[in-house]
Amino acid sequence: PTEALLGEAVDAVSGVARQVLDAGAAVQFAGIVRAEPGCPAQLWHADSLHESVEHRPPNMLNVLISLREVREDAGPTELAAGSHRATNHLRQGAPFGGGIVY
Numbered sequence: 001p002t003e004a005l006l007g008e009a010v011d012a013v014s015g016v017a018r019q020v021l022d023a024g025a026a027v028q029f030a031g032i033v034r035a036e037p038g039c040p041a042q043l044w045h046a047d048s049l050h051e052s053v054e055h056r057p058p059n060m061l062n063v064l065i066s067l068r069e070v071r072e073d074a075g076p077t078e079l080a081a082g083s084h085r086a087t088n089h090l091r092q093g094a095p096f097g098g099g100i101v102y
Contacts, residue, residue, distance in 0.1 A: 002032060005067070006030055006031075006032060009030075009063075009065050010027055010030045013061070013063045014026075014027060016061070017061050020058070020061065021058060021059065021060070021061065028060070035075075037074075041075055044080070046083070047062050048060065048062070050090050050091075052090065053090045053091050055085055064077055
């Protein structure tokens, strides 16, 4: 059943990605993250590497779909404003340097 849900989600998101990015947009990865109560928190991390030192227009979407309600006290996924620029590991002097996991 989980794989079927993943397939449905990919189909739904693919249409949006083609509208937002480009008609040729394609799924590069689809996976499932399962977190049980009491599991350790993830480190701050970037989900993908940058392609260039220069900031470029969007070329991908990262979509998170929760299958159940996630309360703040349960440690939901957080996004850091501006991190799409600050975590560019190719740029000299990037503020996160080695403190971010790729």
